[in-house]
Amino acid sequence: MGFDTATATAWITTANAVVKEDEARLTALDAAIGDGDHGANLARGLAAAVAGIEEKRPETPGGVLVAAGRGIVAKTGGASGPLYGSALRRAGKALGDTADADATQLGAALEAMLAAIVELGAAAEGDKTMVDALTPAVQAFTALAADGAEVAAAAHAAADAAEAGLAATIPMQARKGRASYLGARSVGHEDPGAASMTLLLRALAEVTA
Amino acid sequence: MTVGIVLVSHSPALADAVAHLVGELAGPDVAVRAAGGTDDGRFGTSIELIAAAVREAESGDGVCVIMDMGSSVLTAKTLLEDLEDEDDAPRVRLADAPFTEGAVAATVLASTGQDLDAVVDSAEQAWSMRKL
Numbered sequence: 366m367g368f369d370t371a372t373a374t375a376w377i378t379t380a381n382a383v384v385k386e387d388e389a390r391l392t393a394l395d396a397a398i399g400d401g402d403h404g405a406n407l408a409r410g411l412a413a414a415v416a417g418i419e420e421k422r423p424e425t426p427g428g429v430l431v432a433a434g435r436g437i438v439a440k441t442g443g444a445s446g447p448l449y450g451s452a453l454r455r456a457g458k459a460l461g462d463t464a465d466a467d468a469t470q471l472g473a474a475l476e477a478m479l480a481a482i483v484e485l486g487a488a489a490e491g492d493k494t495m496v497d498a499l500t501p502a503v504q505a506f507t508a509l510a511a512d513g514a515e516v517a518a519a520a521h522a523a524a525d526a527a528e529a530g531l532a533a534t535i536p537m538q539a540r541k542g543r544a545s546y547l548g549a550r551s552v553g554h555e556d557p558g559a560a561s562m563t564l565l566l567r568a569l570a571e572v573t574a
Numbered sequence: 575m576t577v578g579i580v581l582v583s584h585s586p587a588l589a590d591a592v593a594h595l596v597g598e599l600a601g602p603d604v605a606v607r608a609a610g611g612t613d614d615g616r617f618g619t620s621i622e623l624i625a626a627a628v629r630e631a632e633s634g635d636g637v638c639v640i641m642d643m644g645s646s647v648l649t650a651k652t653l654l655e656d657l658e659d660e661d662d663a664p665r666v667r668l669a670d671a672p673f674t675e676g677a678v679a680a681t682v683l684a685s686t687g688q689d690l691d692a693v694v695d696s697a698e699q700a701w702s703m704r705k706l
Contacts, residue, residue: 406618438652442611442618447648451655485648542644 366573368466368516373426374418375572377433380565381411387564395557398544402443403557410441410449426466430457430474444542445558448482448495449565455481468510468519475503475523486541493537493544493551495558502527502566517573524570527563534559577684577693578605578631581677582624582641582650586611592677600681605631619649621656628653628664636665636690638680640697642673665690669697676700 366372384391384407391404417436423429430453438450459477460466466474479499488494505526509519532555539551579596583589589610597606607627612618624639631637641647650668657663667690669676680697688696 402618438621438649440613442616442620442645444645444648446619447621447645447652451652485651 366516367468368426368460368471368573369464370424370426370429372572373429376569377411377414377418377429379568379572381408381415383564383568384408384411384561391557391561394555394560397554398539398547398551399557400443400543403445403561406441406443407445407449407561410437410446413437413440414453425460425462425464427457427460427463427474430454430460433457444486445561448486448558451481451485452478466516468506468514468516471516472503472507472510472519475499475506479503488541491537492541493534493539493556493559494541495556495562497534497537497556498527498530498559498562498566501530502562517570520566520570520573524563524567527559527566531555531559531563575633575635576604576687577635577680577690578607578628578633578637579677579681579684579693580607580609580624580627580631580637580639581673582619582627582639582646583608583610583673584617584619584642584644584646586615588642588673592674595674596677596681599678600685604681604684605633606677606681607631619645621649621653624650624653625656628666632664636667638684638690638693638697639666639668640671640673640676640680641668667691667694669694671697671700675703679703 388404388408395401395403413436414433417432421432434450434454456474456478459474488496502523506519506523509522534556539545544551581589589608593606593608607630609624609627613620628637641650676697679700680693683696684693
């Protein structure tokens with residue numbers, strides 16, 4: 366199975382459900398080193414993403430991600446709005462008009478997603494941000510795709526790599542966002558952005574399995 | 575015609591207050607608009623509020639946007655990307671400037687009829703104006 370319109374829709378719908386379910390945990394992580402609104406903001410943004418898809422009824426997986434990104438940008442008040450919103454829109458544009466993306470095409474879309482986040486947030490690996498979960502995930506995905514793996518296997522490896530990347534943010538000192546003002550006090554906590562990114566990638570693995 | 579100024583803050587009250595302050599300094603010829611908080615009045619930023627403020631502030635000479643930090647900056651950058659896809663988009667530049675001092679510098683220069691680049695430069699030079 367590839368990544369078609371129904372799968373793309375299921376990804377965003379599932380992401381909305383798991384973020385809603387984990388809203389309190391994300392907010393607790395953010396309360397430790399951020400401003401304590403990441404769970405609520407992202408839940409609100411993903412609900413708007415689902416509403417945007419229902420309203421637009423896009424006919425391609427790329428269209429689904431663009432509509433979802435627009436919904437997130439419009440309705441998420443914090444930094445996660447422009448970051449996730451731009452990421453999904455850029456991924457959607459990278460998919461173009463394809464009706465059923467294969468692993469190589471979806472890998473390229475995930476690479477576009479990472480590029481959008483790096484460009485907008487000017488974050489690098491090691492800054493204790495969502496980039497620390499997404500970068501190893503994209504690397505794992507594209508490596509498997511290059512070896513001829515199907516979308517499901519590549520997405521599973523990506524989610525595992527994101528979880529390892531998330532764990533690696535615990536000892537890091539934040540260099541971006543509100544957490545960076547805490548200096549050494551930001552050490553010892555999972556980064557909330559890396560945590561939500563991991564949820565999204567696990568959702569992708571679930572819907573493509 | 576003068577360059578318009580848009581002030582983006584997480585706080586509606588802060589954006590409004592700085593807009594009011596610089597409006598007093600600049601006089602009636604400069605369009606200064608506040609875009610603070612989310613679309614439902616919470617702390618945060620809203621791309622829709624910023625886009626509306628930019629359209630109101632644009633009189634044909636462009637708009638200088640000044641942000642406070644964090645998501646204000648990211649949301650304003652996202653708006654620029656959106657505008658690239660539009661045919662009749664207003665000319666917008668983001669100033670990398672301290673919020674209050676940059677807003678004062680930009681508005682005062684805009685009131686003299688200088689162009690958008692000069693207004694943005696003036697806002698950015700506010701970093702180097704020492705108080706003590």
